[in-house]
Amino acid sequence: MTSFVIKIPCSSANIGPGFDVIGLALSLHLDLHVTVEAKPSSQLPFNCAITYEDQSKSVEQISLDPEVNLITRVALYVLRCHDQRAFPVETKVHIVNPIPLGRGLGSSGTAVVAGVMLGNEVGKLGLSKERLLDYCLMIERHPDNVAASLFGGFVGTYLNELKPEDVARKEIPLSEVLPAPAGGVDTGIRPPAPPMAIGHYRKFNWAPEIKAIAIIPNFVVPTANARNVLPQTYSRADVVFNLQRAALLPAALGSSPPDPDMIFLAMQDKVHQPYRKTLIPGLTEILQFMTPATQPGLLGICLSGAGPTILALATDRFTEIADRIIAQFASNDISCQWKLLEPAHDGATVTYN
Numbered sequence: 223m224t225s226f227v228i229k230i231p232c233s234s235a236n237i238g239p240g241f242d243v244i245g246l247a248l249s250l251h252l253d254l255h256v257t258v259e260a261k262p263s264s265q266l267p268f269n270c271a272i273t274y275e276d277q278s279k280s281v282e283q284i285s286l287d288p289e290v291n292l293i294t295r296v297a298l299y300v301l302r303c304h305d306q307r308a309f310p311v312e313t314k315v316h317i318v319n320p321i322p323l324g325r326g327l328g329s330s331g332t333a334v335v336a337g338v339m340l341g342n343e344v345g346k347l348g349l350s351k352e353r354l355l356d357y358c359l360m361i362e363r364h365p366d367n368v369a370a371s372l373f374g375g376f377v378g379t380y381l382n383e384l385k386p387e388d389v390a391r392k393e394i395p396l397s398e399v400l401p402a403p404a405g406g407v408d409t410g411i412r413p414p415a416p417p418m419a420i421g422h423y424r425k426f427n428w429a430p431e432i433k434a435i436a437i438i439p440n441f442v443v444p445t446a447n448a449r450n451v452l453p454q455t456y457s458r459a460d461v462v463f464n465l466q467r468a469a470l471l472p473a474a475l476g477s478s479p480p481d482p483d484m485i486f487l488a489m490q491d492k493v494h495q496p497y498r499k500t501l502i503p504g505l506t507e508i509l510q511f512m513t514p515a516t517q518p519g520l521l522g523i524c525l526s527g528a529g530p531t532i533l534a535l536a537t538d539r540f541t542e543i544a545d546r547i548i549a550q551f552a553s554n555d556i557s558c559q560w561k562l563l564e565p566a567h568d569g570a571t572v573t574y575n
């Protein structure tokens with residue numbers, strides 16, 4: 223028997239102006255406890271049994287069918303790109319998930335990273351993390367969450383300009399990458415492998431004094447909905463506004479001691495947050511009602527990923543800051559939980575028992 227644990231941090235994308243570019247891995251981890259037994263004890267679909275421990279108090283039921291569950295479906299995609307049609311006999315995957323689903327803490331990106339790591343490990347494929355990022359990007363096509371969860375820390379990401387034939391492969395519909403479940407039947411179709419080097423990342427410094435407060439409202443905003451409210455085109459003024467701040471952000475968050483006014487300014491955004499206010503009651507007020515001048519300890523506030531979670535960066539007075547944001551949500555009859563998190567510098571790890 224082989225057994226190992228895959229650990230993947232959640233992430234907060236954008237950090238204000240870095241829409242689809244900047245990501246921060248955070249200290250809330252999805253764990254997969256995996257065992258592979260050489261002898262089958264029973265006939266399992268695709269040789270895989272899933273158990274799921276929900277520590278996130280999410281209402282959504284996560285499927286335990288390996289053809290449907292996002293993590294094992296992604297693992298099967300990676301395996302099938304390498305002519306392995308199923309998991310090795312007999313794979314047991316126990317998922318422990320404290321990451322709230324659909325709240326802006328990168329739960330889907332974390333699950334996709336978990337899937338590629340799982341496929342790589344059980345298939346003994348020996349793929350590098352750089353290559354695993356290509357597989358992630360065939361599924362979650364913005365790199366900010368998946369690169370943060372895979373590599374850890376505070377990252378800037380970008381997609382390469384691909385050759386025309388590779389662009390066509392990268393833009394293959396998701397339904398061909400992750401085909402609809404076929405009711406336990408192996409269709410034998412080999413899925414499209416990703417082009418090489420679709421995306422890249424660069425780690426930035428993070429000042430050790432800076433902690434992340436995640437204020438998590440009790441409702442879901444699916445990322446797809448939050449992307450559908452964004453415009454197709456932007457004014458030059460709004461693009462320049464974001465470029466100016468995104469260029470400052472890594473230096474501002476990497477400098478010790480942190481400069482609160484510089485960080486607050488560098489976390490402003492005109493590309494996604496203003497449009498997402500239609501999905502998150504009170505968002506405009508929450509992003510503006512306190513500043514480092516009116517709240518000691520505060521450095522900056524932004525929407526975490528596609529929301530509805532709010533990310534406040536701070537050096538101290540964490541409870542006070544969280545309580546003030548929670549009170550703002552409460553004025554719109556929205557209740558929240560909150561967590562004090564730190565950057566997760568290690569990214570996704572595998573530990574053999």
Ligand SMILES: Nc1ncnc2c1ncn2[C@@H]1O[C@H](COP(=O)(O)OP(=O)(O)OP(=O)(O)O)[C@@H](O)[C@H]1O
Pocket residue numbers: 233235252282284291292293317319322323324325326327328329330331333367443444445446526527528529
């Ligand atoms: N551990 C998991 N196992 C299986 N499916 C998951 C898991 N985590 C997330 N998902 C799927 O991903 C969906 C949430 O993805 P979505 O992109 O909408 O939000 P998010 O990733 O939490 O937020 P954001 O992308 O804004 O940070 C869930 O509804 C669920 O279907």
Ligand SMILES: N[C@@H](CCO)C(=O)O
Pocket residue numbers: 235236241242243326328364366367445448449494527528
């Ligand atoms: N950059 C993505 C992150 C989603 O988690 C967005 O804001 O839509």
